[in-house]
Amino acid sequence: MALEFSPETLKRFEATVARYPKKEAAMLPVLYLAQREFGHLGPEAIAYVARLMGQSPARVHGVVSFYTMYNVKPIGRHHVQVCRTLSCALGGAEKITAIITKKIGIEPGQTTADGRFTLSEVECLASCGTAPMMQVNDDYYENLTEEKVTAILDGLK
Ligand code: FES
Missing domain, CATH: 3.40.30.10 (Glutaredoxin)
Structure with a gap:
């Protein structure tokens, strides 16, 4: 089954995006939500966030790989x-x-x-x-x- 946010996280996503004048500006907090939900930001999570944000997966991956607080691989507890x-x-x-x-x-x-x-x-x-x-x-x-x-x-x- 494809990754997707829980109903609770989806609500937080909508509230987060609503705080910004443009959806794209909410990319960092949305990625943070995704990391909390999925544990790390692998290709499936990146594709899901890209769909939610109306961006290409390559663009989302570019953001994820720039910041050390995002994990592209599974991490320990x-x-x-x-x-x-x-x-x-x-x-x-x-x-x-x-x-x-x-x-x-x-x-x-x-x-x-x-x-x-x-x-x-x-x-x-x-x-x-x-x-x-x-x-x-x-x-x-x-x-x-x-x-x-x-x-x-x-x-x-
Ligand atoms: S040098 Fe700033 S927190 Fe370590």
């Missing part, structure tokens, strides 16, 4: 995204990534075999004053230390 931009880099982001890699056994860009974690390195998440930091799904974890990172990962089931 916990998407661990370590910021590697300047403030975080100076604060030890590389070490944070190395600690995570050692603890969960995957490199950035990989997902654990049990589907529990995906690890990514991303650019600035606008929390530079609390570097080094990472985002896990919708939550920010800041002023990271080895102890903090270990405790956070242990707490993610």
